[in-house]
Amino acid sequence: MEEHTKHQAVIIGAGLSGLVTGFYLKRAGVDFRILEKNDRTGGVIRTYREDGFVYESGPNTAVLSQPEVRELFESLGDRCEIELADQEAKRRLVWKNGAWQALPSGLLQGVKTPLFSFRDKLRLLGEPFRKKGSDPHESLAAMVRRRMGESFLNYAVDPFILGIYAGDPEYLVPKYALPKLYNLEQNYGSFIGGAIKKARQEKSERDKKATREVFSVKGGLENLIRALTDAIGEQNILLNAKEISVEAVESGYKINFNQNGESKSLSSVKVVSTVSSHEVPAIFPFLPEKTAATINNLEYARVAEIALGFKKWDGMPLNAFGGLVPYRENRDILGALFLSSFLKDRAPDGGCMITVFTGGFRKPELVSLSDEDMIKLIGREVKNMLQLPEFNPDILRIFRYSHAIPQYGLSSHERLEAVEEAQKTHPGLYIAGNLRDGIGMADRIKQGFELAMEIKGKV
Numbered sequence: 001m002e003e004h005t006k007h008q009a010v011i012i013g014a015g016l017s018g019l020v021t022g023f024y025l026k027r028a029g030v031d032f033r034i035l036e037k038n039d040r041t042g043g044v045i046r047t048y049r050e051d052g053f054v055y056e057s058g059p060n061t062a063v064l065s066q067p068e069v070r071e072l073f074e075s076l077g078d079r080c081e082i083e084l085a086d087q088e089a090k091r092r093l094v095w096k097n098g099a100w101q102a103l104p105s106g107l108l109q110g111v112k113t114p115l116f117s118f119r120d121k122l123r124l125l126g127e128p129f130r131k132k133g134s135d136p137h138e139s140l141a142a143m144v145r146r147r148m149g150e151s152f153l154n155y156a157v158d159p160f161i162l163g164i165y166a167g168d169p170e171y172l173v174p175k176y177a178l179p180k181l182y183n184l185e186q187n188y189g190s191f192i193g194g195a196i197k198k199a200r201q202e203k204s205e206r207d208k209k210a211t212r213e214v215f216s217v218k219g220g221l222e223n224l225i226r227a228l229t230d231a232i233g234e235q236n237i238l239l240n241a242k243e244i245s246v247e248a249v250e251s252g253y254k255i256n257f258n259q260n261g262e263s264k265s266l267s268s269v270k271v272v273s274t275v276s277s278h279e280v281p282a283i284f285p286f287l288p289e290k291t292a293a294t295i296n297n298l299e300y301a302r303v304a305e306i307a308l309g310f311k312k313w314d315g316m317p318l319n320a321f322g323g324l325v326p327y328r329e330n331r332d333i334l335g336a337l338f339l340s341s342f343l344k345d346r347a348p349d350g351g352c353m354i355t356v357f358t359g360g361f362r363k364p365e366l367v368s369l370s371d372e373d374m375i376k377l378i379g380r381e382v383k384n385m386l387q388l389p390e391f392n393p394d395i396l397r398i399f400r401y402s403h404a405i406p407q408y409g410l411s412s413h414e415r416l417e418a419v420e421e422a423q424k425t426h427p428g429l430y431i432a433g434n435l436r437d438g439i440g441m442a443d444r445i446k447q448g449f450e451l452a453m454e455i456k457g458k459v
Contacts, residue, residue, distance in 0.1 A: 004264070007033050008268060008269055009269070009272065009455055010266050010270070010271050011025075011034045011274065012244055012246075012255075012273045012275055014041040014229075014239075015041075016042070016043065016441060016448070017274040017451075018034055019225065019228040020072065020444065020447075020449060021448040021455075022232045023075075023232055025452045026231065032236065032268075033238060033268075034232070034237045035266075037241055037242055038239065038240070041228075041237060041239075044057060045058045045059060046221075046222055047222035048307070052311070053309040053346065053347055053353055053395050054346045055339065055346070056221055058305075061216050062442055063213070063214055063440060063441075064214075065212055065440065066442040068445050068446040069442045069445050070209035079227035080223045081217065084215050090105065092320060092322070094115060094323070096329065101113060101114060101115050103156065116155060119151075120149030120151045123149050127191060128189075128190040130190070132185045133185060136175050137413065139171065139173060143185070144157045144169065155326055158328070164405075164439070164440075166361060167301055167407050168327075172407060172409055173408060175412075176408035177408035177409075177412075184198070218344075238257075238259060242257060243256075245285060246284050248429075251267065252270070252428055255267075255268065270429075272455070273433060276435065277433075280435075281293070284422075294417075297414060298406050298415060298435055300404060300405060300406055303359045303367065303400075303404035304359050304369075304374065305401070306356045306374070307355055307396070309396075310352050310395075311347075312350055313351055313352040314388060316386050318386075321337070321341070332381055334358060336354050336385075338354055351394075356378055358377065359404075378391075406434050406439055415435065416436060419431045430454075
């Protein structure tokens with residue numbers, strides 16, 4: 001590479017957001033480069049194949065919650081193929097009083113389930129008639145207590161939040177963390193009534209692509225990363241770009257970095273950040289200290305992810321998506337994902353592939369356990385909760401993340417305002433990534449598409 005090159009756009013970070021942005025810029029004919037500090041693309045998304053097992057680090061699955069997801073796979077063509085989860089994925093288990101209970105999927109199951117109190121089941125009948133909330137910064141816990149009751153919070157919403165955010169309903173604010181749920185109440189006055197009315201609304205053909213099905217990629221999620229990387233072209237992605245620092249100059253931006261011991265720089269009219277919030281201040285030193293600190297006000301859940309492969313499974317039937325463990329049950333795992341139950345070719349015949357999660361926003365200290373203590377903890381919980389006579393997995397891999405999942409709490413309002421102000425003050429600057437617009441893979445794909453379309457229209 002030349003010592004200094006000029007481009008229409010530079011993207012910092014080759015995770016999913018950065019790659020999708022680059023993919024659509026390439027299709028639009030925009031000249032760009034992606035800078036990535038690591039020696040590979042994809043961020044935490046990585047697939048491992050070992051002794052007949054296929055397992056992931058980072059996300060294991062995603063949800064078809066945005067039409068942009070389906071459109072991305074359509075655009076990639078035969079480079080990679082989406083894999084929709086089997087029907088087992090619709091069955092979700094919740095731990096209560098020493099046993100797994102199926103999360104109700106219909107009215108009759110909802111009446112019979114021991115997960116919720118009789119009082120709250122009756123109280124639910126009045127949910128469509130309750131007054132909508134007036135505090136946009138109300139916590140998720142307060143909203144659910146107000147509309148549905150304590151037992152629904154403890155045994156439906158809390159495990160759901162653990163599965164998505166590894167978070168705390170008392171901390172998360174629905175307006176930012178679960179905007180679709182927040183808008184149901186604000187637009188329709190009710191969760192139940194709003195969901196029914198939305199289901200009856202006629203959808204466009206594009207909206208129908210957002211089926212909300214669980215999906216992965218045939219052969220593992222890393223195949224999506226490889227497909228995007230190949231489509232972008234390796235010449236447009238600069239790996240091992242260390243010490244990235246951006247200067248605001250008269251013609252746009254100058255991006256300085258170190259690659260393989262050499263100092264290099266790029267110039268561009270547009271610069272897109274897709275890195276985590278804690279990296280923003282160092283990369284953009286021209287931002288006012290208060291603005292950078294506010295953008296970096298985001299808390300992250302620490303999570304340990306443990307991949308377990310068994311060539312022969314002797315425990316309980318794993319005919320479900322997985323099991324979630326409410327915080328009030330005081331166990332040492334957040335839940336377990338039964339990956340081979342709903343995705344093909346993830347384990348040898350007769351075996352299984354399970355992913356267990358521990359730590360989270362309320363028990364971050366567990367992530368720091370030694371490997372020996374972590375294995376003891378996971379073995380104890382898996383034996384007891386999944387009815388396994390002996391804990392002797394054929395595969396056991398531990399992945400730890402200190403900045404696993406951003407927590408969209410009360411500070412989100414200030415952070416989003418600071419991002420908007422920075423972008424307004426510095427035209428051509430885009431501060432994106434998981435510090436805004438949602439945390440799921442579908443959110444990252446939608447964000448990347450929208451960034452590319454905006455940049456395309458301005459270069």
